[in-house]
Amino acid sequence: MPYTNASGRYVRRLPLTHKGKPSLVISSPTDTYPQDLGLFARDLRARLADAAFDPWRHDDLHTAEDRIAHEAALLGRLYDEGWNRYGWPEDAGGLGGTLLHRAAMYDELSEAGLPVPGPCMPLETLAAPMLKFSPDIARKLLPAALRGKQWWGQGFSEPESGSDLASLRCRARIDGDDYVVSGQKLWTSFGATASHYVCLVRTGTQESRHRGLSMIVIDREARGVTVRPVAIASGLNELAEVFFDEVRVPKENLIGEQGQGWAAAMYLLQFERSVYGWQSAGSALRRFRDLRSQMVGRRLPDGALGRLGMLYADIVTLRARNAQTLRRLDHGDPVGPEASVDKVLLARVEIDLHDLARDVLGADFLMSDDDSSRAWREEWWYSRSATVLGGSSEVQRTIIADHVLGLPKESS
Amino acid sequence: MTLLDDETRMAVRESVNEIFTRGTGVGDLRSAIRDLGWREIVDIDASASSILFEAQGRALAASSLLDDVVLEHLDPLLDGNARRTVLYPVDLSDGEPSRDQAVGKGIVLGPVDNVDEIVVVTRGDRGVMIGTVKVSDLKAAPVTLTAFDRGSGWLAVHAPVEAGRSVAAGDAWPAAIAAGRRAIAAEMVGVCQQALNVAVAHTSAREQYGRPLASFQSVRHTLSEAHAAIESLRVLLEAAWADSLSDHEARSAATVLKIRAGDVQAIVMRRTVQVLGAMGMTLESDMHRFVTRAAVLDQLLGGYRQLAEELGCDLLSGVPASRLVAI
Numbered sequence: 128m129p130y131t132n133a134s135g136r137y138v139r140r141l142p143l144t145h146k147g148k149p150s151l152v153i154s155s156p157t158d159t160y161p162q163d164l165g166l167f168a169r170d171l172r173a174r175l176a177d178a179a180f181d182p183w184r185h186d187d188l189h190t191a192e193d194r195i196a197h198e199a200a201l202l203g204r205l206y207d208e209g210w211n212r213y214g215w216p217e218d219a220g221g222l223g224g225t226l227l228h229r230a231a232m233y234d235e236l237s238e239a240g241l242p243v244p245g246p247c248m249p250l251e252t253l254a255a256p257m258l259k260f261s262p263d264i265a266r267k268l269l270p271a272a273l274r275g276k277q278w279w280g281q282g283f284s285e286p287e288s289g290s291d292l293a294s295l296r297c298r299a300r301i302d303g304d305d306y307v308v309s310g311q312k313l314w315t316s317f318g319a320t321a322s323h324y325v326c327l328v329r330t331g332t333q334e335s336r337h338r339g340l341s342m343i344v345i346d347r348e349a350r351g352v353t354v355r356p357v358a359i360a361s362g363l364n365e366l367a368e369v370f371f372d373e374v375r376v377p378k379e380n381l382i383g384e385q386g387q388g389w390a391a392a393m394y395l396l397q398f399e400r401s402v403y404g405w406q407s408a409g410s411a412l413r414r415f416r417d418l419r420s421q422m423v424g425r426r427l428p429d430g431a432l433g434r435l436g437m438l439y440a441d442i443v444t445l446r447a448r449n450a451q452t453l454r455r456l457d458h459g460d461p462v463g464p465e466a467s468v469d470k471v472l473l474a475r476v477e478i479d480l481h482d483l484a485r486d487v488l489g490a491d492f493l494m495s496d497d498d499s500s501r502a503w504r505e506e507w508w509y510s511r512s513a514t515v516l517g518g519s520s521e522v523q524r525t526i527i528a529d530h531v532l533g534l535p536k537e538s539s
Numbered sequence: 540m541t542l543l544d545d546e547t548r549m550a551v552r553e554s555v556n557e558i559f560t561r562g563t564g565v566g567d568l569r570s571a572i573r574d575l576g577w578r579e580i581v582d583i584d585a586s587a588s589s590i591l592f593e594a595q596g597r598a599l600a601a602s603s604l605l606d607d608v609v610l611e612h613l614d615p616l617l618d619g620n621a622r623r624t625v626l627y628p629v630d631l632s633d634g635e636p637s638r639d640q641a642v643g644k645g646i647v648l649g650p651v652d653n654v655d656e657i658v659v660v661t662r663g664d665r666g667v668m669i670g671t672v673k674v675s676d677l678k679a680a681p682v683t684l685t686a687f688d689r690g691s692g693w694l695a696v697h698a699p700v701e702a703g704r705s706v707a708a709g710d711a712w713p714a715a716i717a718a719g720r721r722a723i724a725a726e727m728v729g730v731c732q733q734a735l736n737v738a739v740a741h742t743s744a745r746e747q748y749g750r751p752l753a754s755f756q757s758v759r760h761t762l763s764e765a766h767a768a769i770e771s772l773r774v775l776l777e778a779a780w781a782d783s784l785s786d787h788e789a790r791s792a793a794t795v796l797k798i799r800a801g802d803v804q805a806i807v808m809r810r811t812v813q814v815l816g817a818m819g820m821t822l823e824s825d826m827h828r829f830v831t832r833a834a835v836l837d838q839l840l841g842g843y844r845q846l847a848e849e850l851g852c853d854l855l856s857g858v859p860a861s862r863l864v865a866i
Contacts, residue, residue, distance in 0.1 A: 168865075230866040238862065405866070416860050423855055432851030433844060439860055440798040440847065444771045446864040447778035453866060471767040527766055528759035535743055535754040 160213055161223040168231040171210055175239035179204075184240045187498045191363040195278070195320055198244035202275030205232070211247075211273060216258065220270035226457040230405050230450075237409030240416075246278035249317055251402040253279050253325045256342060256391040260383035264344060268323065282312035282326030282345070282369060283392070289314075290522050292327070293337035293389070297371065299328040305375040306330075306343060308351075311368060314516065318367025319356035322347055326371075327388050340388030344380045345371065361508040399517055400466035401456050404473050405449040407513075411476050412442050414506070418484050421499065427487060434483050441479060445472045464530035467523040474520055477513035481506055543584045551580060552590050559598035568602050586780035589725035596729020596836075599828050601692040603648035605839075608722045612715035613658055616669050616706050621655040623671070624648065626696055628660060629838050643672065643698040646839075651681055651694070659698050660712060661705065667712050670705035672698040688831035714786070717793035719840050724776050724800040727836055728769060731807040734829035735765050738811040741818065752814065761810045768806040775799055778864050792863050794846060801843020804833035 160167040183201045188194045205211040214229035215221025229251070233243050250272050257265040271277040288295040297310025308328055315324065324345045331339020345352065351374035356364035383391045415438065422435070448469050456462050484503045485492045491500045492507075514520040528534045543551065558571045572591065580587050588608065595602060606625045614623070628645040643659030651657065656671040681694035739762060742753035752758050779792040808830045812819035819826045837843055854860055 164866075227866055234862070234866060409862075412860065412862060419854055419860060432855070433848040434851070435854055436798065436847035436850030436852075437802065439850060439854060440795045440802070443778075443792070443795050443863050444775045444799055446862065448771060448774045450864050450866055451774050451777070465770075467763075468767045468770045471764070472771055521760070524760040524763035525756070527763035528753075532739060532759075532762055532766060534739065534759050534762065535751040537754055537756055537759070538750055 158222065160228070161225075164224075164227055164231060167213060167224070167228055168235055171232060171235045172238065174208070174210070175235055175241060180239065180241060183242060185498070186242070186502060191365050192320055194363075195245045195317065198242055199246050199275035199278065201241065202244040202246055202273075205244075206274045215254075215269065215273065216265075219258070219262075219265045220273045226402070226453065230402065230453050233402075233406045234409045237413040240413060242413075243406045243410055244275065245317060246272065246275055248403055248406060249279045249281055249321070249325075251406070252395055252399045253281060255398040256325075256382050256395045257344075259394060260342075260387065260391055261381070264380065264382060268344070271322075277322035278317055278320070279344075280312075280315040280318040280321035280324045280367065280369070282315055282318075282324040284314045285311060286313050290519055292392075293340070294333075295327060295329060295340070296333070297326065297328045299330050299341060299343060299376070301378075302375075304378055306378060306381070308343070308345060308371045308374045308376055311370045313366075313368045314357065315367045315369055316365065316516070318369055319354060319364045321367075324352075324369055325382070327392055330385050330388075337389040338386065340392075341385045342382040342388040342391040343376055344382065345374060345376050349374050349376065351375075359505075359508045359512075361505040363505055363509075365509060396518075397456055397462035397466065400469050401449065401452045401462055403517070404445075404469050405453055407473055407477065408442065408445045408449050411445070411480055414484075415439065415442055415480060417499075418480070418487065422487055425487065428489070431483070431487055434479070434486075438476070438479050438483060441472070441476050445469075445476050448472055464526050467518075467526040467531070470518060470523045471520065471527075474513040474523075477510040481510040543580070543587055548587070548590065551575075551587065552594070555590055555594040556597065559594045559600050562598075562600075568600070569604070572604075586777070588722060589728075589776060589780070592722045592725035593729035593732075596726035596731075596832075597733040599690065599730070599733075599825075599832055601649070601690060605648060605719060605722055609715045609719045610658065612711045612718060613669055613708075616708070616711055617658070617671060621671070622653065623656045623658050624651065624654045626657050626659045626672075626698055627839055643670075643696075643700050645696060646684065646693045647681065647696050649692055649694070651677075651696075657696065657698050659700050660708065661700055665705075665707070667708040668705035669708045669712065670700045672700060672704075684835075688828075688835045690828060691832065691835055693835070710786075713790055716840055717790045720793040720797040720800075721776065721779055723836055723839055724772065724779070724796045727800040727804055727833060728772050728776065730829050730833045730836065731765075731769050731772070731804055734807060734811045734826065734833075735762065735769060737824070737826060737829070738762060738765070738814050741824075742814050758814050761814055765807045765810045768803045772796075772799055772803045781864075783865070784863070788861065788863055791861060794841075794850060795863070797841050798843045798846045798850065801837040801846075804837060805843075808833055 186194065188197055202211060209222060210232055212220060212222040213224035214226055217223055233247070236243055254265060254269055257268065272279065283292060285295050285297060297308065297312065299306040299308045312324065312326060324347065326343055326345055327340050328343055329339055330341040347354065351372040353370040355368045357366040357368055359365045419435065452462055452466060452469055485507055488500060488503060492503055529536070554575055558568065591604065595604060603624060609625050610623060624647045626643050626645045626647055643661055647657060651674045654674055656673055659670050659672055661668050661670065677696070677698060679697055681696045684691065684693045684695055739753065742758055742762070743751050745752050753762070775796050779789070779796045784792055812826055812830060815824060815826050818824040
């Protein structure tokens with residue numbers, strides 16, 4: 128039934144539209160949200176406090192597959208009400224607005240005690256190069272992703288190519304109207320349930336390293352694609368190994384030009400450093416508050432109070448840095464090697480937060496079966512990825528040394 | 540509040556750096572800064588004071604410029620136009636005023652010869668009180684502090700506070716602390732940045748095993764960590780000045796900033812001393828001066844370890860963990 132939201136905007140039901148299910152769309156003669164970020168954030172904050180969102184405020188799910196399906200449903204709800212469509216182009220399923228609308232949404236979710244839906248993470252990182260280099264692909268894939276019906280995996284790393292991504296081997300050769308792809312990808316986040324993989328593939332010679340790479344979207348359902356879930360030590364299938372055995376991929380699925388893969392990857396990295404960082408920072412503050420509540424009335428290990436204060440200070444610092452980087456990105460300024468500082472700060476927060484949880488919760492962390500302890504255990508393992516995935520801590524420090532401090536090169 | 544544009548900011552920074560590297564006496568420093576048109580600059584953009592304090596930090600200059608920041612909030616409570624200096628409570632490292640209302644114990648930042656009164660903050664059953672003590676009423680001469688940091692020129696003072704000459708501090712003291720912490724954090728950025736500059740220069744020039752020290756990965760990574768820490772302090776300092784913060788949020792932000800300033804100097808100095816080898820721990824280089832200055836700056840208006848513990852305690856007793864930064 129229709130309702131009037133906090134700012135008096137009338138929310139009406141559209142006629143049956145999507146697969147027979149009615150949709151709610153925020154509607155008014157002049158939609159002021161694209162121009163009024165503050166109003167957007169305030170209205171969203173009021174809406175998310177509603178009991179309709181309670182199913183997502185607590186998590187008692189036991190597999191990565193169940194969790195992402197549950198969070199995809201949250202995204203679907205946000206889509207139906209229009210909230211997550213702000214910040215995306217109208218011809219790709221959006222309602223206008225900027226990157227800052229998306230950032231505001233992720234933050235309001237965290238403030239409301241809600242998770243940033245898993246599908247939003249690859250969405251932010253992978254939609255960016257699509258929109259910039261191949262808008263047709265974005266127009267085709269973004270609507271289902273915004274609805275939470277599909278989400279994507281980032282196929283970059285391989286068994287033999289982690290930090291040295293430019294050495295990757297997964298080959299794509301031209302055959303008629305298709306590329307034929309053979310090889311494998313490893314450590315693909317959300318890979319077990321993804322509908323498409325955005326992959327860096329080698330279209331040039333092995334010796335040409337980064338110059339011989341292209342970025343392409345591969346449908347999971349295409350013949351020759353095999354997916355093996357890869358579990359984090361928590362037991363959750365957060366990652367996957369994906370095998371491509373002579374998979375035919377239409378040439379139109381190329382993001383950018385052939386040989387432009389590295390440029391597309393560098394472009395994408397800006398969004399990973401900034402938006403993913405911001406999503407993580409908001410979630411870290413949410414989990415900080417959860418941990419803080421659990422610490423009340425508990426016998427605490429020595430130094431816990433000081434660590435709690437320091438951690439809060441680190442989280443605020445991380446947010447300040449992320450916000451600055453996001454505003455620069457929104458302004459159109461390139462986000463360069465300095466973004467490695469953002470990654471260093473994020474890694475420290477993730478590790479310190481989860482190590483504090485482990486230390487504070489003590490035997491419960493190790494042995495209790497309640498949902499909260501289980502969640503901390505799972506997240507503790509996942510937090511170990513903060514210094515590894517998306518460019519390891521070692522790589523970030525090398526980037527700062529090379530490109531920010533301008534130190535003498537390491538000799539081979 | 541408007542902001543200085545980037546070009547103006549850079550020009551101001553250059554002029555200020557030039558004043559500090561000239562190495563003038565404290566009195567000349569104040570006039571040189573005044574002559575720069577400092578009053579007009581901070582009227583346009585209050586956060587420009589960060590430029591001043593960062594320059595002071597880089598130059599390891601000693602001055603009582605911090606008093607101006609603090610007194611801006613306290614002077615309105617006090618009578619007359621006496622020349623004043625502030626007594627910073629360092630007896631209790633949380634920046635809390637002395638619990639003995641009869642005696643103010645702490646430090647002043649420079650000589651009391653050109654000053655008439657010392658402003659003392661005390662706390663007792665009447666709450667936080669601000670009082671003044673005439674320099675001529677000091678029973679003991681101030682003692683210059685040279686134990687760890689030898690160049691600060693700071694003095695230890697015991698000031699007898701007459702009950703009748705104190706007034707309730709009200710909102711002025713928390714506002715003064717927040718402003719003071721922003722200035723100290725800016726100075727800390729300067730001290731740490733210059734320490735890193737020295738470390739980068741040294742390791743880039745010095746060679747062992749046929750190549751510069753800074754070509755070895757562990758040294759490079761160490762310096763990168765120091766850089767990341769300093770950048771984190773810079774961005775937090777900027778965030779602490781945001782217009783969008785309420786008074787209460789600005790005070791929380793200043794507390795967080797002070798904690799980070801102390802943590803950053805710990806991170807940076809451990810690394811810059813290390814990569815300088817024996818040079819770092821001896822009088823053969825200036826690195827020790829950055830270490831000691833950063834350490835005593837941390838003590839002013841709340842040492843970071845103490846503040847962090849108190850913040851943790853507050854958070855556990857229900858003080859909201861506000862996001863402070865919004866997009």
